[in-house]
Amino acid sequence: MIGIADIEAAAERIAGHVVRTPTVPSPGLSGLLGAPVTAKLELLQRTGSFKARGATAKLLALGEAERAAGVVAVSGGNHGIAVAVMAAALDVKATVVMPRTAPARSVAMAQDAGASVRLTDGMDEAFALMTRLQEEGLTLVHPFDDPVVIAGQGTVGLEFAEDADGPTDVLVSVGGGGLIAGVAAALRARRPGVRIWGVETEGAQAMSEALAAGGPVPVPLSSIVTTLSAPTVSQLTYDHVSELVTEVLVVPDRDAVQGVLDLAEHAKVWTEPAAGCLLPAARQVLDRVGDGARLGLVVCGGNASTTDVLGWSNRFGLRPQPTEGG
Incomplete structure (x- = not known):
């Protein structure tokens, strides 16, 4: 707890x-x-x-190797924006996975912040892709399980x-x-x-x-x-x-x-x-x-x-x- x-x-x-x-x-x-x-x-x-609070807390807690690997986040909108913007502010490369149902404004905000945005057909698929990218070496910034x-x-x-x-x-x-x-x-x-x-x-x-x-x-x-x-x-x-x-x-x-x-x-x-x-x-x-x-x-x-x-x-x-x- x-x-x-x-x-x-x-x-x-x-x-x-x-x-x-x-x-x-x-x-x-x-x-x-x-x-x-x-x-x-x-x-x-x-x-x-x-979401900027949790994203910032996690990004600031990362070790040097974790930062260097880049981070991945999954989001229906706000967590993705927060990770994208705060990662850019802290000079960390970010990948954000979102479902295609996410608001277009949210997708654009994450992209404008410099994140690589990956779109999937739904949230289940988004979480699955997040897991695969984590297994490939990216550092996970989970929206809630952390x-x-x-x-x-x-x-x-x-x-x-x-x-x-x-x-x-x-x-x-x-x-x-x-x-x-x-x-x-x-x-x-x-x-x-x-x-x-x-x-x-x-x-x-x-x-x-x-x-x-x-x-x-x-x-x-x-x-x-x-x-x-x-x-x-x-x-x-x-x-x-x-x-x-x-x-x-x-x-x-x-x-x-x-x-x-x-x-x-x-x-x-x-x-x-x-x-x-x-x-x-x-x-x-x-x-x-x-x-x-x-x-x-x-x-x-x-x-x-x-x-x-x-x-x-x-x-x-x-x-x-x-x-x-x-």
Whole structure:
């Protein structure tokens, strides 16, 4: 299990390479949901998501031979961007494997940073190619199955614990589980009374399926939310979530896209569905815990183009929702 000392060491290692992102109360979201909301704005992080933290922590921890070999990463979008950009900043050659369903903007950002981008037909194939490239000698920077990466992501929780004003419930999006594992480890150490809730989208339910099965299992992927679409979680992330997280909630793609529109309308931030899914889940949490809840939202990333969001909105026939009672 990742401890608070591991996360504090990661915070010290990556300081100066990443942004300490704002943790702010959101009057707009508080009005929308009918409860106080504090948002951790990781979409303002370098590369547009929290992934820069774990990628940087891992790259800085590599030995000379590992750096010289070059690194390989697999990603539905954000991890690939983060590895590409941070590797270039640290003068390490990077190869990024992505499914063809990854957002075109994400592929372009990784290429523009100088990475060699390899596209596959799906996430299962992407993970398989990543494994082959690792066997051929490249150094793996795994998106979630790595204690150094998890400790890096846990710095989000460390900052949140220091900067947020007493949330009772914190919601964190779940793909492979690296972010929630790190955040949960940090919050359990610093704010032991806080309930931590994971959020997945339907068709990207690797963690909730693992919890139901008693361990990691492969899952079919059909969600539009490629940045949450891990074909399985790892034993490492499963162990953290099963021990530290209250529950993992699952919301439809449609509601995740609605959340993107509502975050733009009410919080004035441009996110992606991996963050938008937090709002419908927050309503579920409020229904469960009742009055007195104070919510914390880890707004994990904002790497969706206007074209993407408008396309999804038209597909589902969506528009921003009015404020609670308004």
